[in-house]
Amino acid sequence: MNTRLYNARILTMADGFEPIWGEIWIQDDKIIYVGEEKPSDLHWDVERNVCGNLILPGFKNAHTHSAMTFLRSYADDLPLQDWLNKQVFPMEAKLTEEDIYHLSKLAYLEYLTSGITANFDMYLTPDSIVQSSIDTGFRTVLTGAVNDFSQSAALVGEWYQKYNGYHPLISFELGFHAEYTTSRNILDDLAALAHLYQAPVYTHNSETAGEVASCMEKHGMTPTQYLDSLHLFDFGGGGYHCVHFTPEDIAIFKKRSMSVITNPASNLKLASGIAPIQDILQAGVNLAIGTDGPASNNCLDMFREMFLTTALAKVHENDASAVDANAVLYAATVGGAKAMRLTDCETLTAGSQADLIVIDLNQPNMQPVNNISKNLVYSGSKQNVQLTMIAGKILYENGTFDVGTDVQEIYHTCSEITQKLKTK
Amino acid sequence: MNTRLYNARILTMADGFEPIWGEIWIQDDKIIYVGEEKPSDLHWDVERNVCGNLILPGFKNAHTHSAMTFLRSYADDLPLQDWLNKQVFPMEAKLTEEDIYHLSKLAYLEYLTSGITANFDMYLTPDSIVQSSIDTGFRTVLTGAVNDFSQSAALVGEWYQKYNGYHPLISFELGFHAEYTTSRNILDDLAALAHLYQAPVYTHNSETAGEVASCMEKHGMTPTQYLDSLHLFDFGGGGYHCVHFTPEDIAIFKKRSMSVITNPASNLKLASGIAPIQDILQAGVNLAIGTDGPASNNCLDMFREMFLTTALAKVHENDASAVDANAVLYAATVGGAKAMRLTDCETLTAGSQADLIVIDLNQPNMQPVNNISKNLVYSGSKQNVQLTMIAGKILYENGTFDVGTDVQEIYHTCSEITQKLKTK
Incomplete structure (x- = not known):
């Protein structure tokens, strides 16, 4: 054609x-x-x-949890712990693989309206996400979400082998949820996988001040320092959020050729803070941009994220010339592709x-x-x-x-799933 | 009909x-x-x-400088003083009344795409702005922009009489540019007008830390305290921006039944800061939302401003439950109408x-x-x-x-004006 x-x-x-x-x-x-x-x-x-x-x-949405569309406008204006424990986790516990198939499609539609042509998705059930993405014609890079409560390092290894080369629209990267949710033995297993496949590793990193403080208390190191000390980043990778990031963290990211994936709307809405984007760019670290999931953003809109990436840097640096438009546009396109290893x-x-x-x-x-x-x-x-x-x-x-399914049917199915999750 | x-x-x-x-x-x-x-x-x-x-x-855009559309994407990523002195002022000096007529129309088109049905416009030439607004069918509340370099208190008084009752889509409010650009004699004349017409007065207020510090140095008072001491707010009014706002300022606004008009995107982009919206709302002060002009924002989009009003409050208060969606939606509609005295x-x-x-x-x-x-x-x-x-x-x-003129003609005319201003 x-x-x-x-x-x-x-x-x-x-x-x-x-x-x-x-x-x-x-x-x-x-x-x-x-x-x-x-x-x-x-x-x-x-x-x-x-x-x-x-x-x-097309824009590359370098961090998201696509299927969380069911939580849009359901879990807002709440303190973070209430949000997670009273709204997000109880609803997620009821999700089926099929629910995730449909709820992901709704996110893909929204990505298309915002000029997003690929997403870097961390969520529960790779099999149904892969199918949803292929059926829609959307490009997805999945990353492992293993932690103490779901998935396993062995599964992440299996998916890495299965989904790289599986379909032209799909790839899979090693990853885990976060330092604070994942035990040492899982992290060691993942480091072994990274070495086995000579592959990068991705995770939520330094999203909140509390997360960093707790890691410092446990290990005397920031999450970046701690994870790097476990050899997780010997073949690179990336961090989602990187809000409470130190110069030492930035230096490790530079040394390991890792990517910072910023999620400014989510960091505001959950009151997490403002990432030091100017320092990250000045150190020569690759920057990518993500929407984060619809539960915490709630809009899957790269234009919002691009404006926030520069505008928050300006107020953070107290300098209206900080982080110019070209740097942001590069991050939203080329930087995202580099972070997701979508080299073509x-x-x-x-x-x-x-x-x-x-x-x-x-x-x-x-x-x-x-x-x-x-x-x-x-x-x-x-x-x-x-x-x-x-x-x-x-x-x-x-x-x-033109996504293989009538969009009204997708809206209808996702509404029914949402009602079911709310009432079950 | x-x-x-x-x-x-x-x-x-x-x-x-x-x-x-x-x-x-x-x-x-x-x-x-x-x-x-x-x-x-x-x-x-x-x-x-x-x-x-x-x-x-419809949303009420409660602070803007509509005709500054010619500066969109021309004066960005610069330190504030360079932005004003090297880009904004030299270009503005070349503007004609007719230019402002056309450039305002371009802004009205953008307002319509964002669901904005009225704007509170502070700019140079009320006569051509009024004509542009009427010809488009758009609703405009003008405010005086007098300062030491343009307009005069006498003209503001004349316009107040002329344009209230002039046309159903038009009204006019007393106003001046800002404390730091306007001499005492002009402020006294405006206070006299406020008393003569028993009318509110509007101005830029506490947009930057420097503006407040300089007023404190000159008068030992914040801009709000100083202007209130001159009896400018005896019949109410409002402040645009109100970023560096003290509890005493908020108390004066409450006492005088004044409105805070927040402009969050502009305050980020010019690195001015984040306004204490939660304190303002908790004090019971009326809140309205504005885009500010296209030179400093650059998008005239109430959705962006609404998201920022709540999201910045959350990060400012370190509390994801701060300033909920209902409060923001109220500010963007009813609060704006109240600030602009569009009671119907x-x-x-x-x-x-x-x-x-x-x-x-x-x-x-x-x-x-x-x-x-x-x-x-x-x-x-x-x-x-x-x-x-x-x-x-x-x-x-x-x-x-459906605005009386072909939109392609508006785009073309505004491009030609912009080229002329850049090269003249």
């Missing part, structure tokens, strides 16, 4: 932040040409005149996967067009997402989805 | 936060019925089946102005519908705004505008 998108501003993210004018050719799931408009002998199955609008790589989804270049979005510049919040990346990061909104393509397939265009 | 919106969830904002099911009847610019569906003898010129979606009062635009009740919006709940970010106000405040997005009506007229519906 051959697709051509022409008459476009194209921000390839491979070469600065000035869009070029031209066209993109796509064959099946891959980009085969990006550049000035030129003649072609190919037959086009799909052609779109982009009308001067902007094409760029970083930029719009020949040979890369065709994971891209079209941004409608012909709307009031994008006018005038003084600067594309500033427009996207400071003024951009879901409303500007005209088209979202994953692996060469248009899954969302002008408000309409 | 008679309009009927039926098969709707309706959040009137007059009686709690649970929507009722029913319909709304509108005659010309006024609501004549809100309640359960019932037969009518009226002939309907316009009828809409809202399909179970949500109708609520507060709620959806018979006799009120028909300033309302329809929110599409049939989108992934609004599913499941566990709680309407939490959905709106935590997950809502411009993309959910299906219809925006002002004074009974539908100005925006399903992405299409």
Whole structure:
């Protein structure tokens, strides 16, 4: 199948932040040409005149718990411990694999509306998540969520072997829930897996001040120092949140070529704090951005996260010039792909996967067009997402989805599941 | 002209936060019925089946500088003084009245996409702003912007007389730019006007730590204390920003029945700080929300501001239960109308102005519908705004505008003005 998108501003993210004018050719799931408009002998199955609008790589949602859509607007405005113990955990205990299949789909729809073309998902049942993602046509990198209460290091190892190479839209990374929920023996088993597969390891890290204080008390080290001392990061990896992060933590992340995945909306809403993004970037650590799950955010919207990444850095540093729009746009696209090891989804270049979005510049919040990346990061909104393509397939265009299932059916099923969980 | 919106969830904002099911009847610019569906003898010129979606009062943007759209994405990522002195002031010096007419229209379009039905605008040339607003069909409350460099107390008094009663969509409030830009003699003249008209007075107040420190040094009082001592607030009024606000300032606002108008996105982006919203609300002071102008925000989006109002309060108080969604939704609608003295635009009740919006709940970010106000405040997005009506007229519906001018022409004119300002 051959697709051509022409008459476009194209921000390839491979070469600065000035869009070029031209066209993109796509064959099946891959980009085969990006550049000035030129003649072609190919037959086009799909052609779109982009009308001067902007094409760029899709956003990478580098930390989420997709299936938690059932908790949206159900567990808000509560102190953190009440939120977890009275709302989240009792509801989660009732979830079935099939529930997670449907609830994940609802999240994928929302990602598509926000120009997100891949998610780095940590949740309970990889099998049903993989199926949901494939059935939708969405790209998912899963990570292990093992802790003392669910999954196991052995299962994480099995999934790592099973799901890498299983399907072009799916990959799996080693991971565990967090230092404070995971015993030493599990961590040791995971470190052994990291060495066996020479693979990176991902986890929640330093999300709250309490988490760091408790680790210091138990081990005399921050979570990053402690986990690194157990050789979990010998082949890299990443940390979700990294709010209460020290210069020593940043240095370890740099030394191990690890990624910080920031989740600013969730960190505000749960009163966790503001991450030191400027220090992280100045140290040369790769930055990625995630929405976190819908229970704690509640919107799965990369535009919100991009604005917050820069705006919170500015107020945190007391400097309106801190963390500029280009750095944020890079983190939301290339930085995310690097964190998720989606090496063929970083930029719009020949040979890369065709994971891209079209941004409608012909709307009031994008006018005038003084600067594309500033427009996207400071003024951009879901409303500007005209088209979202994953692996060469248009899954969302002008408000309409093409995801294998009728979206009304997805809404209905997820509402029924939510009612069931609330009342059972 | 008679309009009927039926098969709707309706959040009137007059009686709690649970929507009722029913319909709304509108005659010309006024609501004549809100309640359960019932037969009518009226002939309907316009009828809409809202399909179970949500109708609520339009948002009130209670502080902005609309015409600054030309500065969007032109003056970002800079220290505050460079931003003002090297970018904003030199460009503003070149603006004509006609430029401001067109640039304001671009902002009105964006307000409509975000469900905003009125704006409280402080800018240079009231005459052309009034004309732009009337020509668009948009509702504008203007406030004086007098300071040592532009306008005069006499002009503010003239405009107050001229524009109150001038047109149903327009009103004018006494105001000045800020304590730090306005000399004592002007402040005294304004206080005299406040007493003459028994009218409230509005100004930028305690936006930055530096502004407060400098006022303390000059007068031994905070800006609120100093301005109150000059009898400017004897008939109430309001403060834009109120970031570096003391308990004494809050007590004065309470005593004078004044409104705090918070601008959280702008306060982050310019590294000004986080306002003590929880203290302000707990003191019983009326809270309203504004986007500030497009130079400092840059998006004119009430959904962004609503999320930030609660999320920043949570991190500021270190308490995830601070400032709940209902309080924020109230501030964005009723609180704004109160601050702007739009007493007939507060709620959806018979006799009120028909300033309302329809929110599409049939989108992934609004599913499941566990709680309407939490959905709106935590997950809502411009993309959910299906219809925006002002004074009974539908100005925006399903992405299409009906504002008297072709929107492409507005974009084109504003781009040309921006180019001229950049190069002249």
